[in-house]
Amino acid sequence: IQSERPYHRMMEQWHPLGIVGVISAFNFPVAVWSWNAMLALVCGDVVVWKPSEKVPLCSVACQNIFREVLEENGVPEGVVTIINGDYKVGEFMTTDPRVPLISATGSIRMGKIVGGVVASRLGRSILELGGNNGIIVTPSADLKLVLTGALFGAVGTAGQRCTSTRRLIVHESVYNEVKQNLANAYKQLHIGNPLDEHNHVGPLIDRDAVEKYLNAIEEVKKEGGKFLVEGGVLEGKGYESGCYVKPCIAEVEHDFRMVHEETFAPILYLIKYKDLEQAIAYHNEVPQGLSSAIMTTNMREAEQFLSVAGSDCGIANVNIGTSGAEIGGAFGGEKETGGGRESGSDSWKAYMRRQTNTVNYSTELPLAQGIKFDL
Template identity: 30%
Template sequence: MSTTFRNYIDGVPVDASDGRTLDVVNPATGDVYATSPLSGAADVDAAMAAAARAFPFWRDTTPSVRQRALLKIADGMEAWADELLAAECRDTGKPLHLTRSEELIPAIDQVRFFAGAARMLEGRSAGEYMKGMTSIVRREPVGVCAQVAPWNYPLLMAVWKFAPALAAGNTVVLKPSDTTPASTVLMAGIIGSVLTELGLPRGIFNVVCGDRETGRLMVEHPTPAMASITGSVRAGTQVAESASKDLKRVHLELGGKAPAVVFEDADLTEAIEDLVVGGFFNAGQDCTAATRVLVHESVHDEFVAALAKAAADTRTGLPDDEDVLYGPLNNADQLARVSGFIERLPGHAKVEAGGHQVGDKGYFYAPTVVSGLKQDDEIVQQEVFGPVITVQSFTDEAQAVRYANGVDYAPASSVWTKDHARAMRMSKNLDFGCVWINTHMALVAEMPHGGFKKSGYGKDLSAYGFEDYTRIKHVMTSL
């Protein structure tokens, strides 16, 4: 029996006002299993109006009230963990055991982190900077936030958006990806129950399902003071352009092409073990995935051979298979995109492992390693967003830095060496929002996540991510 998802506006589950729907496909099978609303202008208007009505009340609550609400939301997520996990894995095809440990549990923890952050806003102390005048600095919520979450980590990215926004006193209209609405719609019900229990306006948090046009309507709507999106560079550029028409604040977390720089003194076994996970986890659908490995020429051939073997030993498969590292690509278009990169490889490239679809159902793609590449090759320069690791060789540290920095994307990078001074030099010279040393893809709630260059601006997680959802006001009074 098909499932029907609904929008969640002012605490009420509702269909799109004109009755339009989208099919939701299980990527592990390729079969349609549900429908969700294809929301239009009337639905966006209704959600924005609900958020705007709720904002004055929520803005004027104390941090302790917002903390209590977020802590109860985290408790609700814990109570509904099995249902959230099932919803997430049905929409994404991800392995259940890894999604629980690596996504669901961290998501709950991150809600609790921002619950604490709600009571820890800091500013300069009051003081006299002009004779006869005292100045203070207020931090305030920005207002209604229009937020668009991606399909690669639907639940986790929703948390990264709504938790800091709510903690700071903003109200939210959130749109999940059209391919992955399930966990966000379920989350809306959890949050709505908490708001009702605490006697708070249910319009504080709203969910509107739909496609790119729905997202555009949200960003261009006159009500939000801020637009936040996690997605492709193309989508981020369109959001920035749309938001510029009325000077909305914009928070962008976009594409990636993370380099892993492996020096000759690195522990190659440890590096390969970590980079297989860093490159293939979530089918490589991660802006921080270790998609580009740069290896010193003296150990290049040894490294490539070992990495290819490790890739061949890595499995993709169905959500309930505890021996797989990752599931399918998210949708048919993404499978075609990844396949296209491999089909267009230049003659000097060599596929060392994988390079093909797996099975005849769903959107599975084999763990793939490609060597023999040049810096200007398409697959080196453009985001694949699939289980594909490219390998290049370098001669010295300076060339490694040039190759690593020589792309348009810059969310994250890693350095593999036993030389502490070299690691410090590389962390200074790598032009990326994060530099890991002898590890890759580790994230914690207390540290910021966000890239440079075409990977966008603004930070997720940490106190910095919290502050992004506030504005600063100077108040001066005569003595």
């Protein structure tokens, strides 16, 4: 960096933070840990990992695999440690000043607690929280792309992704055709053991998730929503866990209370709109801001959606769905989705501390900004 003083030079250095705490959710027990931990290690940090108590065996398996890799390469296994347990483990991590950075993935409620505690000690946090992701379908949209993007977005991983599609905001001129295409596609879905490659939809994580799914359906009905495809819990052989549910579609108004909340389950809301400004307003009025998409072959519509007058989300796509983020792009959201970014070109900066250096290689000591301080 050019210095304003003669015979001086400036530079910036990046140093490791030290200990990075990772709190991961159940739905991506490997990915969230790995893209945090590996980047932290590259930056010279060590990692303490608190996985979701709902998937302890996945985390143990990951840790054992990684331990072998460390051993084979002569790296002390303590550079990455795992602590399985309930929320109390997370409390210890978030309150400990020896952990300068906490990267937490989970619900908005959890993120507000973690973010508040870490901020109270002036620590850093990366928060990847809930999403309420919408796809806007314009009159010029390729409806084949709409069907593929919306279908996987809504039912893939049983709707248990933070990027799952929750809202399909469809122009009135193509609304009925989109609705019928989706209804026909839902009839062809196979629900069952996710290890069977012929199945499209697996189970919800536990009975508590099933209860939230059922409650959301009832609340939508109370608000006046009409179900195009009915939901429900599956019973019988192969469904003994009580966690297999039917993906469902509801026709709703944009301002229903449940439409503004994230339900971590395969419930898709259909919303009709008249013009693009109205569609963007409907899209942006929810408190979450993770992923978004527009389906259009109109360049002006696409560019408006990507502009400051368009989507207010951290991720905005054109002619692909809301789900399926790639590791090369920055991942994260706005508003109640949290803050900070994981992966992407400059995400490494979050795992390091920045230092500015000025080196004087002259025999004089001039002050900056031309200040005179002669005695």
